[in-house]
């Protein structure tokens with residue numbers, strides 16, 4: 001397996017995430033059609049593009065939920081292509097889903113405690129022979145989960161069933177779950193969808209804080225252009241399964257290729273070329 005990227009050869013630090021020529025077909029449809037991009041450490045990188053551009057498929061291929069047909073995924077220059085999701089997760093790459101995947105019949109706190117990696121209590125013999133260790137670790141995980149809940153402002157709901165949270169609160173819970181894993185890179189799939197303005201502001205503040213204070217890198221798919229323009233730099237645009245362009249938000253906003261990608265696609269056809277909905281370019 002090749003372990004070094006071109007950047008390493010040049011002496012520079014490799015990007016935290018690099019995708020090279022990724023391809024994925026569903027039947028005759030090329031969801032990813034030679035997609036290449038990279039995400040630099042310490043950035044909040046936006047990933048935008050019209051419906052069906054392949055953004056979520058890209059997340060699925062990076063995080064091991066789909067096996068790409070070809071191409072490579074590297075983190076810090078190490079090849080992680082086609083690793084199963086739990087091994088990608090152990091590499092510090094965590095994700096959220098467009099539709100939150102909470103365990104609805106468990107409490108908010110339990111949802112977080114589940115995520116903590118390498119729990120001693122998961123090993124049968126530890127429960128019998130090392131009960132003190134299991135209890136101590138469980139206490140630590142609970143304390144950590146409460147800290148994370150405080151951070152996302154859900155501590156008061158720790159004993160509530162996760163299924164009873166509002167859509168916005170579920171998004172915060174998704175973010176909280178990634179934080180339990182002490183991630184290096186968080187992939188957020190439409191964090192603002194279905195979230196009211198107040199919670200969205202809170203979410204944006206949290207993301208900015210985590211990048212600044214904890215050095216966490218973010219790659220986020222988002223259709224809310226206000227949020228993208230405010231939060232992300234750089235912004236990568238995908239179209240038809242490929243990287244179309246990348247730049248500062250204001251450059252992307254005015255780039256004719258981006259407008260063309262949005263207006264020329266399914267959305268443009270359906271909407272008569274209008275651009276006022278949530279999938280508008282800018």
Ligand SMILES: Nc1ncnc2c1ncn2[C@@H]1O[C@H](COP(=O)(O)OP(=O)(O)OP(=O)(O)O)[C@@H](O)[C@H]1O
Nearest residue numbers: 026029030031049050051052053054055056057058
């Ligand atoms: N499991 C699947 N089976 C078949 N087709 C799929 C599957 N997942 C995605 N696709 C198709 O692949 C294409 C890319 O979909 P994807 O969800 O990655 O786009 P997207 O850019 O995330 O779109 P959106 O912004 O609407 O979420 C679409 O045409 C979609 O219908």
